[in-house]
Amino acid sequence: MSDTTSVERAFAILETFEREKRALSLKELSEFCRIPASTCHSLVHTLxxxxxxxxxxxxxxxxxxRRLYDMGATILAHDEVLLRLLPAMEELRDATRETVIxxxxxxxxxxxxxxxxSPEVIRYSARPGxxxxLHSTCIGKCMLAAMPANDLGAWLSEHPPYPVTGGTITDSAALLSNLEEGRREGVFTTRGENxxxxxxxxxxxxxxxxxYGLAVAGPSHRIDDRFEQVRCCLKDAQQSLLERDLAGHV
Amino acid sequence: MSDTTSVERAFAILETFEREKRALSLKELSEFCRIPASTCHSLVHTLxxxxxxxxxxxxxxxxxxRRLYDMGATILAHDEVLLRLLPAMEELRDATRETVIxxxxxxxxxxxxxxxxSPEVIRYSARPGxxxxLHSTCIGKCMLAAMPANDLGAWLSEHPPYPVTGGTITDSAALLSNLEEGRREGVFTTRGENxxxxxxxxxxxxxxxxxYGLAVAGPSHRIDDRFEQVRCCLKDAQQSLLERDLAGHV
DNA sequence: AGTTTTGATTCATATTTGAGAATTATGTTG
DNA sequence: CAACATAATTCTCAAATATGAATCAAAACT
Structure with a gap:
């Protein structure tokens, strides 16, 4: 499986600037990114x-x-999937006041x-990218549940659900019935599993x-108190995004 | 001199999305970027x-x-040079109503x-990056004029000024005296040379x-009519950016 | 200012990658 | 629905790159 190291490293360099938020010397870059100085030099030269x-x-x-920013902005402005989903996602975020993913x-x-x-100070926080x-997140469960039963069984035996937190479902049978429950309800959940x-x-x-998977995430105490409300908001969002020209996957 | 092809190609791929503004298949990418499909495959895989x-x-x-955009935004927000210069540049753009570079x-x-x-519909238009x-642009002339006389002479003989437009100064002696004039006036100009x-x-x-070089550019008829005014705005901007702790280069 | 230290750059060579051919998967057409 | 057409993916060896050592340039210190 091809592994284009130099490309990975070029982005590692850019990501280092993102993290450090300041100008860096070649030496510093090569240390942060664990790239030999001479190699780092040629990468930087290309950039x-x-x-x-x-x-x-x-x-x-x-x-x-600025080049990176301008490129990103142009590309982002033309992402058809995001353009289509963003309004409903914003509405969902405002309705639930929780993080929408x-x-x-x-x-x-x-x-x-x-x-x-979420606008709350205590919130589920994450970044695009x-x-x-798959097995410990609610979006992951959406994806697993969409697989044909045979494939899912095979996948589970090759990828036994490992513990992520103390609450992760690590038993394949339990995970399967959790997925089945999700299919019945039309909503997949995680509670402290990830x-x-x-x-x-x-x-x-x-x-x-x-x-795709659309999720609402937040601190358990806030979500659990109004689970039904949040669930309805999410189902409403899903409904408003339903495409007429094709059937759902699940 | 090392030439990291794969990195160049990775960015060529991203730039293709920027240009095409739509989702592309591997095949299309490999054609747009002139990359063999198998190679393109491994680059895409990495990305x-x-x-x-x-x-x-x-x-x-x-x-x-969005990852690219978010990275670019974070990086842009912490560019010390731009942060320092932007306010004066905006002021200069507003004062002259011409493009500031x-x-x-x-x-x-x-x-x-x-x-x-510039806010005008007919304007000098360009992009960061x-x-x-050097020899046909006003910012380039700033840079050349800052070189020690010996180095400049040597550079000119190795890089004879080639014509960019019909108006480009293609005679080294003429260019030298044009630079000298710029040094005297404290402002370097191009008129139809680029x-x-x-x-x-x-x-x-x-x-x-x-x-660095700070420039104002626009259609000759608009600039020439009020050359002195534009010149003053530019000198004001330069003055407001003068650092106390060091001497200018020229 | 001379000396030392640190970082940038170049270079020759072992290593890894890139490109074409073959294979597999997916979508299209008769 | 079968056969075709097109695109994606894998595989292998020639060719290009990554690396450590050496060199060069620039700061920092005395």
Whole structure:
């Protein structure tokens, strides 16, 4: 399986600037990213040539240019999936005052594509691009539940549900019946299975015939108190996003 | 000189999304970027693993995630140079109603780091990350004029000024005296030397003891009519940015 | 200012990656 | 629904890159 190290490293460099939030020398970069100085030099050289980095200051310190931002902004403004889902997600966030998440399955995990954080100071906090396990998150359960029974069985035996918190369901049979319950209710939940004291609910959403998961997550005490209300808001959002031209996946 | 192809290609892929503004299949990407399909596959694989791309739609179409945007936004918000210069640049744009540009020298060219476009519909239009020649642009002239006489002479003989437009100064002696004039006046100008019917003025700016060029550019007829006024606005901006702790470069 | 230390850059070579051919999967058409 | 067409993916070896050592440049210190 091909593994383009240099690309990974180029992004590691950019991510280092994102984390450090300041100009960095080649030396610092090579240390932060665990890249040999000579290799780091050639990567930086390429990034400067493409105008993603520029040299600021005497000591040849480096910092990214606006280019990355402008590219990201143009791309974001034309994301059809997000454009379609955002209004309903914002409404859902405002109705529940909890964090709303859009996620999608990759091979063996979930990626967050959009996160609208709750206005509360104590809230479920995450970032687009974060990845989570399939078996311990509510969006993950959406995805597992959408698999044909045979495939799901096979997947479970190859990927036995490992503990993430003390509350994670680590028994395959228990997970299967949890999924079945979710299918019946039309909503998948986690209670402290991925993060202690976090309860989250998710429903499947179909866009362009592709499956996504829409979730509401927050501190267990706030969610559990008004579980039915939150569940209804989520189902309403799901309903408003239903595509007429295709059947749901579940 | 090392040339990390795979990194260049990874960014070529992202830039393709920026240009096309839609989801693309692997095949399309490999055609747009002139990358063999198998190679493109491994690059995309890496970008998906890092959550910079996600698969949208049945036919395995791809689109970038928000990750790029969020990273760019965080980085942009902490750019010390821009933070320092932006207020004066905005003021200058509002005072002149023309496009204001911040540029910096790389080895053999100028990179635009920031562009605040004029509110007029006919305006000088450019993007951060664009690169321009040294000898035909006003910011380039700032940079050349800051070189020690010997180095400048040597540079000119190795890089004879080639024509960009019909108006480009292609005679080294003429360019030298044009630079000298700029040094005397404290402002460097181009009139149709890089783009026909565009007049631009630039002054050198020093940040962290590093040289930048600040320019105002617009249609020649609009600028020439009020050259002195524009010049004064630019000099005012330069003055307001003067650092007390170090001498100018010129 | 001379000396030392630190960081940037270059270079030759072992290692890894990239490209074409073959294979598999998916969607399309008769 | 079968056969075709198109795209995605895997695999292997030639070719390009990554690396450590050496060199060069610039700060920091005495």
């Amino acid at each position: 400067v040539r493409r105008a993603y980095l520029y040299q600021t200051g005497r000591r040849k310190e480096l910092y990214p240019t 859009l996620g999608k399955r990759r091979k063996e995990d979930i990626v967050y594509l959009e996160v609208l954080e 974060d990845t989570k396990p 993060v202690a004291d976090v309860t989250a609910l998710a429903v499947p959403i179909s866009v362009n015939n592709e499956l | 998906v693993r890092r959550a910079y791309l996600y698969q949208t739609g049945r036919r395995k179409e791809l689109y970038p995630t 911040l540029g910096k020298r790389r080895k053999e060219d100028i990179v635009y780091l920031e562009v605040l476009e 664009d690169t321009k020649p 783009v026909a019917d565009v007049t631009a003025l630039a002054v050198p700016i020093s940040v962290n003891n590093e040289l």
